Amino acid sequence: MSLVTMTIAAEQRGTVPAERTAAKKWTRLARPALGLVLPVTLAVVWEFVVRMGWASGRLAPPPSVIFQEFVDLARSGDLQRNTLVTLGRVAAGFGCGVAVATIVGAAAGYSPVIRRLLDPSLQALRAIPSIAWVPLFVLWLGIFEASKITLIAVGVFFPVYLGVMGAIQSVDRKLVEVGRAFRLSDVQMVRRILLPAVLPAYVIALRSGLGLGWMFVAAAELLGASEGLGYLLLDGQELGKPAEIVAAIVAFAVVGKATDWLIAFAAAPFLRWEDVVRQE
Template identity: 50%
Template sequence: MTQKLAIATFKPPNKSLKTVLKRFPQLQGLVIPAFILVAWESAAQLGWVAPNLLPAPSTVLSTIWELASKGELWQHIGITLYRVFLGFLVGAISATILGRLTGYSKIVHAFLDPLIQSLRSIPSLAWVPLFILWLGIQETSKVTLVAVGVFFPIYLSLMSGIRDVDRKLIEVGKIYRLKNWQLIVRVFLPATLPAYVVGVRSGLGLGWMFVVAAELMGASQGLGFLLVDGQSTGRPAITIASILLFAIFGKLTDSLVVLLSSRFLNWQDSYIAKA
């Protein structure tokens, strides 16, 4: 009798969508994209959108699979990743050096910062003719253009972060007779690191944007080339597939930066908004 009662009163665990999302918060960011894909596929299947203008997600995925099975897609992805990575490396190192100099030195800031701020307002496509003229259409011009896009957000974030450090923290460090390198390690570095990480993330995002312009410079490979090739040959599925891959790899690289930086920012007692 007791066993029957236990069986009768047993309730299965709640496996609603809300419970799953609470248990796995990483999945919450997939809800809206999934909804958009379902609505998009439904509209395409019902004929609400013209397939020659906006092909269905299933068509885009089959196009990606076809390109990947031929091996063509991996070449385009590989060369784009190479350009973004190398351009990011060059731009980030240059921005870190100059941002540190203009942040620490009033003289360097007075002479150098106005020029950099003026160059920052130049659109990315405006650099293309000059880089082709100076550097040709080889990889150097493409990597340089990506580096330009990466440079400015990192430079501005680091320079502003250094100049915005609370003067009281520096005075306390001097009271404890910290040397210059100790002030940098114990005061400036922790105080500027959050702003620097934001600049790195912004610079990386612009690097992915600038690589599209870079791959217009006589490129025969790359996701940017694939994007334009789909447009020029009247194959919108290839164009949308390229855009989707840009979004995926951009998000993956940004998540990698967040993951790596979180190990150095775990000391922050930051505000986390409630639901």
């Protein structure tokens, strides 16, 4: 009797932690999956409604039609070509915007004189809705790539500029003093104290800049382009092909999220020290 209870007790003791870790694994998988419940349900319901003939689905195509459109676009190579064109524009605009914003933001954050000189003008320019620049950029730079890339660069510039400037201004003076006490040269001070200190804020600035970059590439391409994902949107509208529009939108979402994830992924090894806080 006692032996039996003991074995049971031992078994329970053995299984409970295993069950608990299994349960933990489930919740870890289930938590992100929870976010999928709503969109998947909606898609399934809409598919069902159209299949049953309760709605035509002509203006709001069901998932299967959109998927078919994706396959067709991919098979003809249109999807890849247009995605690459758009990606190239974002990359060029993002690169230019980030380069200029980093230099100007760092200078303004570091030197009060430069900040007083530049910041008011830049803040004034920031207040202009960037789309308002389009006619001017088209007049100055023509209707091809240059004006589009410039528009994207302008969109990327402001969040990155503000982020860099703010990050440099808010570097802990006490840590800078540690650098001074250990007699770091200017270059070492930047590399060993300032850069690591501003990196978390810089990554956030880059990510919000990239988000704006995607917003402005769509705007630029909608306003006149012969290729790119924005052109697919326009093409779908003019030819009355809603599936093509939705496919282009989905492509925007996927590529935009992927590039954002790429930045986060590339920065992660340098920001591991921050994770400690987040996990707690």
